[in-house]
Amino acid sequence: MISLRHVTVEYGTGSTMVRAVDDVSLDIPPGESLALIGPSGCGKTTLLFSIAGLTPITAGEILVHDVPVKGPRREMALILQNAGLLPWKTVAQNANLSLLLSKQYPGRTADAVLDDLGLGTVKRRYPSELSEGMKRRVGIARALSTSPSAMLMDEPLASLDTLTRERIQDQFLELWQQHGFTLLLVTHDMEEAAFLAQRIVVLSERPARIVQIVENPHMGRQDYRSDDAFRGVLSELRGALMS
Amino acid sequence: MYALSVGLLVALWTLASVLIEVVRGRAYLPNPIVALSEVVRLGPMLFRHFWISAWRLVLAILIAFFAGYPLGLLIGHERKLDQLISPMIYLVYPIPQVAFVLLLFIVFGIGEPVKVAIVAIALFFQLLVSARGAAKLIEQEHVTSVLSAGGSRWQIYRHVVLPATLPPILTSLRVSVGLGMAFLYIAETSGPARGGLGVYVKETMVYSPPPAFAGILAMAVLGSCLYLIIEIIERLACRWKYVGRNALLVAAERALQRWRSNRS
Numbered sequence: 001m002i003s004l005r006h007v008t009v010e011y012g013t014g015s016t017m018v019r020a021v022d023d024v025s026l027d028i029p030p031g032e033s034l035a036l037i038g039p040s041g042c043g044k045t046t047l048l049f050s051i052a053g054l055t056p057i058t059a060g061e062i063l064v065h066d067v068p069v070k071g072p073r074r075e076m077a078l079i080l081q082n083a084g085l086l087p088w089k090t091v092a093q094n095a096n097l098s099l100l101l102s103k104q105y106p107g108r109t110a111d112a113v114l115d116d117l118g119l120g121t122v123k124r125r126y127p128s129e130l131s132e133g134m135k136r137r138v139g140i141a142r143a144l145s146t147s148p149s150a151m152l153m154d155e156p157l158a159s160l161d162t163l164t165r166e167r168i169q170d171q172f173l174e175l176w177q178q179h180g181f182t183l184l185l186v187t188h189d190m191e192e193a194a195f196l197a198q199r200i201v202v203l204s205e206r207p208a209r210i211v212q213i214v215e216n217p218h219m220g221r222q223d224y225r226s227d228d229a230f231r232g233v234l235s236e237l238r239g240a241l242m243s
Numbered sequence: 244m245y246a247l248s249v250g251l252l253v254a255l256w257t258l259a260s261v262l263i264e265v266v267r268g269r270a271y272l273p274n275p276i277v278a279l280s281e282v283v284r285l286g287p288m289l290f291r292h293f294w295i296s297a298w299r300l301v302l303a304i305l306i307a308f309f310a311g312y313p314l315g316l317l318i319g320h321e322r323k324l325d326q327l328i329s330p331m332i333y334l335v336y337p338i339p340q341v342a343f344v345l346l347l348f349i350v351f352g353i354g355e356p357v358k359v360a361i362v363a364i365a366l367f368f369q370l371l372v373s374a375r376g377a378a379k380l381i382e383q384e385h386v387t388s389v390l391s392a393g394g395s396r397w398q399i400y401r402h403v404v405l406p407a408t409l410p411p412i413l414t415s416l417r418v419s420v421g422l423g424m425a426f427l428y429i430a431e432t433s434g435p436a437r438g439g440l441g442v443y444v445k446e447t448m449v450y451s452p453p454p455a456f457a458g459i460l461a462m463a464v465l466g467s468c469l470y471l472i473i474e475i476i477e478r479l480a481c482r483w484k485y486v487g488r489n490a491l492l493v494a495a496e497r498a499l500q501r502w503r504s505n506r507s
Binding site (some may be wrong): 085087 | 262384385387388389390391392393394395398402403405481482483486
């Protein structure tokens with residue numbers, strides 16, 4: 001369970017102080033898929049980074065399995081906007097990075113995950129030799145390599161073309177159903193949120209506050225995009241974001 | 244293309260040699276064939292000076308690299324250290340290092356160490372400033388990537404800071420070879436003569452230009468060899484930079500993606 005209790009995040013000091021997140025409280029049960037959606041620059045990435053233990057909070061508390069988050073935790077994997085691949089490492093080295101850094105998984109490699117994601121033939125290539133879609137999949141492979149209990153994703157499919165984005169969304173859905181991890185997605189794409197999340201938290205302009213939580217109980221099918229319920233959720237999200 | 248370039252240089256040199264002889268009535272600038280035949284004639288003696296200079300220059304480069312690079316990275320990556328040390332660097336860096344030559348002779352004496360120290364100090368500042376700049380340009384996303392995977396401070400240096408700054412620092416090192424050669428000449432021709440191409444060129448230039456130009460050719464070979472060695476090291480150590488598509492195309496594609504992302 002990931003619990004947020006009256007979380008506030010501020011940057012800077014004195015006159016340059018900026019409040020990015022304001023009094024956010026939320027419970028995310030294990031295995032749930034939840035999306036944080038809001039206008040660009042509203043503070044949703046800050047909130048995600050705070051949950052990941054990368055950005056300290058100013059007030060309130062964030063608990064993971066009742067333990068306060070003090071820094072990055074190995075059971076939570078973060079996928080960054082541009083996959084966060086290191087250009088000087090090959091695909092295999094990038095995918096194995098989390099395993100290498102933690103040293104808790106001797107002998108374990110991300111080879112099987114790379115094969116599952118269709119990257120088996122490009123393991124020795126560098127990121128500059130890959131398409132954008134492949135780079136995102138390497139980012140997923142790195143995140144999956146440590147079998148995390150929660151997957152935090154910061155606009156993981158931003159700037160991809162529609163077809164590639166939908167293909168990778170399908171893969172995300174399949175992986176979430178297969179592995180049962182908690183999925184926490186930050187996005188400004190309503191369709192992505194409606195396709196991948198059971199609950200969608202709509203955030204206000206900066207500082208981010210919860211405006212509305214949209215339930216999305218019918219998600220989970222590959223053909224959900226052509227469903228009336230999907231369009232209904234989109235309409236509800238549009239209304240919440242415009243309000 | 245390389246052959247054409249060398250051919251053009253030889254042609255320009257020959258032309259300059261002929262023009263000077265016509266205007267001044269004496270061959271102050273020997274033509275390439277004369278200079279090359281001097282190299283062959285002076286072979287062993289020139290080779291001895293070549294090795295003395297090469298040893299000094301390589302040692303100075305190594306000292307400057309292993310002192311300037313890590314310190315520059317630390318200053319560029321650790322904010323408090325940057326605030327403490329950068330003002331000092333920016334006060335000292337613009338002073339022409341030649342101004343310190345006399346001081347170095349006083350400190351190190353007139354032996355071999357002072358000649359290496361003069362070159363090393365000049366290159367040290369060059370590499371320090373380059374490394375600091377390179378460390379400041381590291382993409383935060385790469386640091387976040389390692390941090391989020393539970394990486395320690397040391398692991399950030401090992402997996403991000405070092406590899407990200409290696410290409411610019413090696414480029415800077417390559418550019419510094421020219422500066423190093425200039426300071427080597429100053430170091431070798433200052434104080435008592437103890438061999439080396441610099442002192443050989445200075446002494447022979449006075450009475451006979453052809454042997455002096457053989458020495459200048461040897462200096463050019465030394466500089467080119469070091470330049471080439473550093474380029475080979477860069478290609479081996481930074482293989483990722485030389486694979487894939489044209490770097491310009493990649494940059495253009497990224498700019499287009501950012502523009503699309505901003506629009507959406």
